[in-house]
Amino acid sequence: MTEPQREAVPEVLRVEHIAKRFGAVEALSDVSLHLKKGEVLGLIGDNGAGKSTLIKIICGFHQPDAGKIFVNGEEVSLKSVDHARALGIDTVYQDLALVNELTVYHNMFLNRELVRWPLLNNRAMRKRARQYLDDMGVRIQSVDAEVAKLSGGQRQAIAVARSVYSDAKILLLDEPLAAMGAKEGALILDLVRDLKDRGEVSVIIIAHNYAQVLEVCDRVNLLQHGEITYDKRRNETSVAELTDLVVAEYRAHRTRGGAADG
């Protein structure tokens, strides 16, 4: 399954033979994947294939039952979200982890607040948030606005900007395009493309819309039944092929009598 390595680009993340079960449910049986510096990896798979579990293991939220994780070539055992974050791994969750009641800039600095002890340094946070969103080309009228008032795309953009700002080297995007209009989806894809152009951040992006995935990804991995069953570069695959793979799996699953758990 592994392709020939190109020596020039270093590997930032390697996951080998990861397994994880929750009680009787085996979420991941044997997952291996790798990610190079500046690369965008699309992770696809049907609902319940274990994508979110995998993301939560890489970001330190869950600990795997078996397997190894290497960050920048060194084996690590990720003990917590904070630990993973210290290693430069950051996640934009499906629910975005934004607090509606707080302003844009407080959300952008959530748990990484700038402080002039003992008080918050609101002025500095406001200024930097503004500057950072401008740099990323995210249009938001006022950083003083409550996040509740923003559109889905803007909220997503803030969540992404927050992670990138925090010096993330490996960014995990959990279904950033879910529940988003075409225009807002384009905003996020632009953001990812922009990150790719800079080449500093590597991204794993979970998505259901294969056309959009192929637009930004360098490589696509398919997760099925807790294993990576497919790993191809963008120019070696197509939307039709990806769709066929997932649908075929669904059909096979159904004829095997899987309808019972539907």
Next chain:
Amino acid sequence: MSETIHNQVSTAGGPDPGPLRRNPVMRTAFDAFMRRREATILLVALGLVIYFQSARSEFLSHNNLVNLAQSTAPYAIVAVGQVLLLVSGEIDLSAGATFTFAPFMMHYLIDYYGVYPILAIPLSVLVGAAIGFGNGFITVVLKVPSFVTTLGMLFLVGGLVLTTSHAFPAQIPEAAQGKIQEWFGQAEWSELVWCLLIVAFFHIVLTRTRWGLHTIAVGGNLLGAGEAGIKTTRIKIGNFMITGGLAAFAGIMEAFRTQTIDPSLSGADFASVMFTAVSAAVIGGTALAGGSGTVIGALLGAFVLAELRNGFNLIGISANPFNIILGLAILGSMILNVYLANLRRAGRT
């Protein structure tokens, strides 16, 4: 910028720029004021002052002001803790029991264990915080809803008071009489001064510190706050402890003021301290849903409740309809809160 310059000019007695220039500034100021959560309750409080003063001129007399201060302060202090808890998405029904228990604790420490009063007071406050820790631990770690946890704690601590005191009131310990008693509640304005200090301190904590920001985050989006790496358990348990400590402190001061340590507060009235405090918080603009609230609003809420009780008394209306007014005030302010929140959400920033 132009606004501040304009203000400086007009306060310096410069030429009036005329109603055209002045109006928008006034309007922005008015809008900014009305957008504050405390605005409504402040207007109500002032309206009541005017009404009661015009009905009975002794309303603003020295003695009555002391009365008002003393029936505002203890509830406001307990309400400050409730605000922090409500903002972080929890509630403490046992605060009234802690309020009653703390002066007994102080009395036991001084009279049975010979502890210096100046040490016994902070120790009793710590016992209140320990009760809060129990509430927090059971709620957050053992995952019992705080409504149930603190309901249990209310009876547990209330029962402890009745059992250890044999339901008899106690004297203020001799060692604590004099200066200490005066400083901590007996002197006319001492409760109010402590109350204002506590309100100011926790207003800053809630609005200007990481602890406050994380308290809002935990109440607004618990899962998200955890994902952002905020130690949600620590925040919640900490706020339970603050509430317990504040309730204990208020209880000790109230005992000093009334010159007696009264176990009956743990009986029929056990809930009244807590409910008055929660009412003050809610009337002041703190939502029960978590994620938003104001400490200053709670102080104003406590003041409004004191005004109503006291004003009715002066006018000679029986105390009985007071609860009707209180009930209507809670319902009205909650409806208003929901309505105003919708307005704010609708984008009338």
